[in-house]
Amino acid sequence: MAKRKGSKNRSLKRFLAVILLFITVISGVLIYRSVNTRAAVGAQRAQDGANNASQEEGEQEQEQEEWLLQLVNKQNPIHGDNDIELTELSNGERVDSRIYPQLQKMFDDMRADGVYPIVASGYRTQKEQQQIYDKKMAEYTKKGYSKEKAKKETEKWVAVPGTSEHQLGLGVDINADGVHSYGYEVYNWLAENAHLYGFIHRYPEDKVKITGISNEPWHYRYVGVKAAGEIYKQGVCLEEYLESKGLN
Ligand SMILES: [Zn+2]
Numbered sequence: 001m002a003k004r005k006g007s008k009n010r011s012l013k014r015f016l017a018v019i020l021l022f023i024t025v026i027s028g029v030l031i032y033r034s035v036n037t038r039a040a041v042g043a044q045r046a047q048d049g050a051n052n053a054s055q056e057e058g059e060q061e062q063e064q065e066e067w068l069l070q071l072v073n074k075q076n077p078i079h080g081d082n083d084i085e086l087t088e089l090s091n092g093e094r095v096d097s098r099i100y101p102q103l104q105k106m107f108d109d110m111r112a113d114g115v116y117p118i119v120a121s122g123y124r125t126q127k128e129q130q131q132i133y134d135k136k137m138a139e140y141t142k143k144g145y146s147k148e149k150a151k152k153e154t155e156k157w158v159a160v161p162g163t164s165e166h167q168l169g170l171g172v173d174i175n176a177d178g179v180h181s182y183g184y185e186v187y188n189w190l191a192e193n194a195h196l197y198g199f200i201h202r203y204p205e206d207k208v209k210i211t212g213i214s215n216e217p218w219h220y221r222y223v224g225v226k227a228a229g230e231i232y233k234q235g236v237c238l239e240e241y242l243e244s245k246g247l248n
Contacts, residue, residue, distance in 0.1 A: 007049040067098070067223045070168060071238060071248055074212055077162035081125050084169050093122035096169030099198075099222040103172065106197040115189045120218065121173040124166040133158050156214045165202065168221045174198075187217035195232035198225040207237040 073077055085096040095103060102121075110117055124132070136158045140150035158164075165171030176186045182226035191201060199222050204217040221238065223231065230240050 005229075025184070028107055052139055065224075068239075069242060069247060070170070071228060071242055072162050072163060072165050072168055072223065073239065074160065077160075078167055080161065082168060083121075086123055086169060089119055089122065091118060092174075094169070094220075095120045095122040095172060099170060102197045102199070102222065102225075106194065106199065109193070109197075114180075115185050116173050116177040117186045117189075119172050119178050120175040121166060122171075123169040124164065126161050126167060129159070129161040129164050129167055133161055144157070153231075155212075157216075159213065165219075169238070171202065172220055172222075173216075173218045175218050181230050183218070190220060191217070194220055195228040196225070198222050198228045198239065200228050200231050202238065204237060207240075210237055210239050 040239040085097040087097040087100040088094050089246065114202055121171065133154065137150050137156040140153050141147070143150075145153065159166075161167075166173075174186060174190060176183045183206045190199070199220040201217065202219050203211050203213040208214060221229075223238065231238065234241070234244075236244070239248065
């Protein structure tokens, strides 16, 4: 009897040992798989991140395209009308079609913040710029200014035909709609946020000596998100930025 009892105990012990081994192996496999899955997810995320980064780099490189950073001012006039594709806005103003999506996005976000802008002036032909220039000249002449003084005052506000960014289709005058918003609400919003959409305040107060144009809180110029971000952060104007990049 004692012998048989001992053999029963031994087989029970063996049985338990097998079960224990089985549990150990199964949990080992499960742990191994879970660690591997986590590693795989981590690796996938890292890969996705790398893909996103290289995609962004590609986009940023594209943003360095020449048209984005074309400088137009007194020293760098354009000749005649540029052959560009234009998109007409609901109020009849036009802009270079390549900036339209970002302009639209910026306006949508501004409205979502309760600020209501309009494009008061977009693309202008050489002839239209000439008409605006002549009109301003006439205003000053009417005030009794000499031709020389009228010209000087006019050119503080209106670019000489051929030297206006409006002729590129990349410069836009943005004002309040006059119903839901005041001018300064739009200007303040733009000053803080426009660079996020690729637009810069082109003629700031502290750069008048360089730009030759008085502070125009409404005039924004599209240069792409990358350049706009750098210009905003560095507190420079387009002339200074291009010079620092060796592009002018
Ligand atoms: Zn303007």
